[in-house]
Amino acid sequence: xxxxxxxxxxxxxxxxxxxxxxxxxxxxxxxxxxxxxxxxxxxxxxxxxxxxxxxxxxxxxxxxxxxxxxxxxxxxxxxxxxxxxxxxxxxxxxxxxxxxxxxxxxxxxxxxxxxxxxxxxxxxxxxxxxxxxxxxxxxxxxxxxxxxxxxxxxxxxxxxxxxxxxxxxxxxxxxxxxxxxxxxxxxxxxxxxxxxxxxxxxxxxxxxxxxxx
Amino acid sequence: xxxxxxxxxxxxxxxxxxxxxxxxxxxxxxxxxxxxxxxxxxxxxxxxxxxxxxxxxxxxxxxxxxxxxxxxxxxxxxxxxxxxxxxxxxxxxxxxxxxxxxxxxxxxxxxxxxxxxxxxxxxxxxxxxxxxxxxxxxxxxxxxxxxxxxxxxxxxxxxxxxxxxxxxxxxxxxxxxxxxxxxxxxxxxxxxxxxxxxxxxxxxxxxxxxxxx
Numbered sequence: 001x002x003x004x005x006x007x008x009x010x011x012x013x014x015x016x017x018x019x020x021x022x023x024x025x026x027x028x029x030x031x032x033x034x035x036x037x038x039x040x041x042x043x044x045x046x047x048x049x050x051x052x053x054x055x056x057x058x059x060x061x062x063x064x065x066x067x068x069x070x071x072x073x074x075x076x077x078x079x080x081x082x083x084x085x086x087x088x089x090x091x092x093x094x095x096x097x098x099x100x101x102x103x104x105x106x107x108x109x110x111x112x113x114x115x116x117x118x119x120x121x122x123x124x125x126x127x128x129x130x131x132x133x134x135x136x137x138x139x140x141x142x143x144x145x146x147x148x149x150x151x152x153x154x155x156x157x158x159x160x161x162x163x164x165x166x167x168x169x170x171x172x173x174x175x176x177x178x179x180x181x182x183x184x185x186x187x188x189x190x191x192x193x194x195x196x197x198x199x200x201x202x203x204x205x206x207x208x209x210x211x212x213x
Numbered sequence: 214x215x216x217x218x219x220x221x222x223x224x225x226x227x228x229x230x231x232x233x234x235x236x237x238x239x240x241x242x243x244x245x246x247x248x249x250x251x252x253x254x255x256x257x258x259x260x261x262x263x264x265x266x267x268x269x270x271x272x273x274x275x276x277x278x279x280x281x282x283x284x285x286x287x288x289x290x291x292x293x294x295x296x297x298x299x300x301x302x303x304x305x306x307x308x309x310x311x312x313x314x315x316x317x318x319x320x321x322x323x324x325x326x327x328x329x330x331x332x333x334x335x336x337x338x339x340x341x342x343x344x345x346x347x348x349x350x351x352x353x354x355x356x357x358x359x360x361x362x363x364x365x366x367x368x369x370x371x372x373x374x375x376x377x378x379x380x381x382x383x384x385x386x387x388x389x390x391x392x393x394x395x396x397x398x399x400x401x402x403x404x405x406x407x408x409x410x411x412x413x414x415x416x417x418x419x420x421x422x423x424x425x426x
Contacts, residue, residue, distance in 0.1 A: 087234070098234050115241050121381070122241065 002181050004173050005166045007033070008155045011185055015192060024192060026157050026164045034152045036188035037174065041150055045084065057180050061150060062086060065143040074137025076144075078130055084147040085127060091141035092121050099123045099134070099142060111135060150175055216244040216376075217383035219394065223247075223401050227409065238405055244382045246401050251275070252302035254393045255374030259304050269305050274390040276311055277377040281367045284357070293357045295368055300353060302374025309373045313348055313355065315365035325357065325368070333358065 002010075008029055015024060024032075041061075044054050061083070068076050068088075088099035102110050102124045110116050110124055118124045118135035123142070125134045134142065156170030176184060220243040228236055259271040279298040286293055301309035306329070313325040325346045328336065333349050336358060347358040355370070378385040389397065 100234060100239075115245055116239060122239075 004153055004155045004171050026155050029155055032188050032191045036184045039187050040184045060175055061148050063146055065145050068142040068144050074134040076132045081148040082146050083149045086147050087145045089143050090123050097121055099125055214387040216385050220244045223398055226402050227405055248376050250397045251389050252374040255302040271373045272390050275373045276371055277388050278371040280369050282370055284366050294354045297353050298379045299375035301372035311371040314369040316367045317365050
């Protein structure tokens with residue numbers, strides 16, 4: 001897997017090879033590359049589970065099943081890095097049953113239903129700002145798998161003779177596989193081209209992004 | 214075969230495989246439809262037997278016995294009664310109730326004879342026949358008539374076309390002949406498929422159809 005220093009060099013190289021004559025500063029890179037990562041993450045998320053390729057790319061960001069402990073009112077405060085709830089299950093006598101997501105406008109219908117009322121075997125949940133509300137409120141054995149946000153990559157450096165020198169200790173490495181890094185680099189190059197108003201680089205990065213799809 | 218298994222079979226056909234957690238039709242909802250169709254099949258089977266020159270008895274596979282059903286006392290009507298644990302199919306001459314056996318009474322008086330509800334008034338005008346316990350159905354209850362000195366606190370009831378247990382419907386045994394299963398599956402699948410294609414109103418805007426496309 002490529003480290004952030006290699007990626008920074010690659011971005012510089014590809015930008016220069018495509019006619020961009022300027023220098024991409026570490027601050028610009030640290031601003032643009034994480035945005036490209038988020039842009040790429042969002043584009044994959046929009047096609048969630050559509051292909052094996054997308055599932056593979058996102059698989060790094062799925063958590064393992066996490067045991068959920070509810071408060072007395074059936075709530076669970078969501079982890080800060082939660083991006084999307086992928087699956088919630090409940091264990092009843094060793095068998096896993098799905099916990100169904102119910103949107104807020106349908107919640108009362110479920111709670112008052114004679115067929116779809118939440119039970120220990122068929123619980124439901126609704127998602128709020130920073131918590132999940134479960135019904136029945138005393139349900140136990142709940143497990144959560146979620147899609148977390150990618151960490152923000154940083155090219156860390158120290159200034160040596162007023163020049164930035166890569167520092168692995170202060171850097172944050174990207175979590176993506178080599179397969180995805182190229183796509184993220186092209187997205188970053190698009191941003192750089194737009195920012196620098198470089199038509200040639202813009203054309204190159206757009207073409208590469210299209211080909212990557 | 215349980216109600217869960219046949220409901221899963223129908224749902225798998227409907228969604229072309231294991232459904233996602235967004236599946237609109239739940240197993241519990243499908244199982245309720247199956248239960249209603251079982252009663253219909255019991256009735257149909259009884260009339261098919263009748264066409265073959267037999268009396269209108271449904272195949273024995275449709276029967277289920279509920280044991281130790283409590284006998285309560287209605288202080289207004291001054292009558293003992295049992296609440297029917299499940300509602301059976303409708304067959305001519307109340308044949309959906311196969312037998313009612315009081316617990317704790319030995320010998321020839323062990324069977325309770327079911328009469329039609331409309332015959333009750335005639336029975337009231339006649340002197341009670343000793344040793345002959347009658348019962349009739351009303352409001353989902355089985356009222357006992359002419360109990361006299363025979364005291365019993367519970368009965369076993371065998372019925373046709375009813376759900377086979379009072380617990381979780383999905384866990385109940387599907388008491389239908391194997392030959393009827395495919396017809397049940399086919400009918401419910403068609404019913405659900407017809408409503409599956411209807412557009413869903415996902416907007417909570419007090420209008421039955423979305424106002425924004």
